Amino acid sequence: MTPQQPPSDSTSRRSFVQLAIGWSVAALAAAASSGAAVRFLVPNVLYEPSLRFKAGKPDDFPDGSVTFLEDERVFIVRQGNTYRCLSAVCTHLGCTVGRSELGFHCPCHGSSFDEQGKVKGGPAPRALEWFMVTLSKDRHLLVDKNERVDAEKYLVL
Numbered sequence: 640m641t642p643q644q645p646p647s648d649s650t651s652r653r654s655f656v657q658l659a660i661g662w663s664v665a666a667l668a669a670a671a672s673s674g675a676a677v678r679f680l681v682p683n684v685l686y687e688p689s690l691r692f693k694a695g696k697p698d699d700f701p702d703g704s705v706t707f708l709e710d711e712r713v714f715i716v717r718q719g720n721t722y723r724c725l726s727a728v729c730t731h732l733g734c735t736v737g738r739s740e741l742g743f744h745c746p747c748h749g750s751s752f753d754e755q756g757k758v759k760g761g762p763a764p765r766a767l768e769w770f771m772v773t774l775s776k777d778r779h780l781l782v783d784k785n786e787r788v789d790a791e792k793y794l795v796l
């Protein structure tokens with residue numbers, strides 16, 4: 640029977656370091672999987688800007704005007720005491736249409752639309768869209784791009 644010798648200092652120090660590294664890796668792995676689990680609980684939702692906006696006061700738009708609002712990509716059309724809002728987004732591939740002599744023209748592929756937004760030529764598959772216009776409590780034109788309306792629907796003031 641041989642007597643066992645106590646571990647040397649270098650052997651016990653090496654064991655301690657290996658144990659510490661092992662626990663550190665396990666702790667990091669647990670933290671990473673906890674982070675992933677918490678992230679899983681948060682829904683993947685994209686918040687888009689509202690499609691309702693105030694276009695301005697009615698008097699900002701002179702009688703007979705077709706005013707382009709670049710930020711919203713729409714035209715505000717005023718005729719007398721009526722107000723309408725026409726989309727400036729081409730129904731072909733989404734370029735911004737501009738005014739032309741006979742209505743509207745798309746610079747990308749040449750679609751043309753009449754004053755009512757109906758297709759007159761080019762590849763656009765359908766007419767430009769009209770949006771609901773109402774009056775807000777503080778008397779501004781309120782456009783809702785979620786709500787499409789017929790070209791004949793006006794806000795009358």
Ligand code: FES
Binds near residue numbers: 749
């Ligand atoms: S995007 Fe307007 S014609 Fe193509």
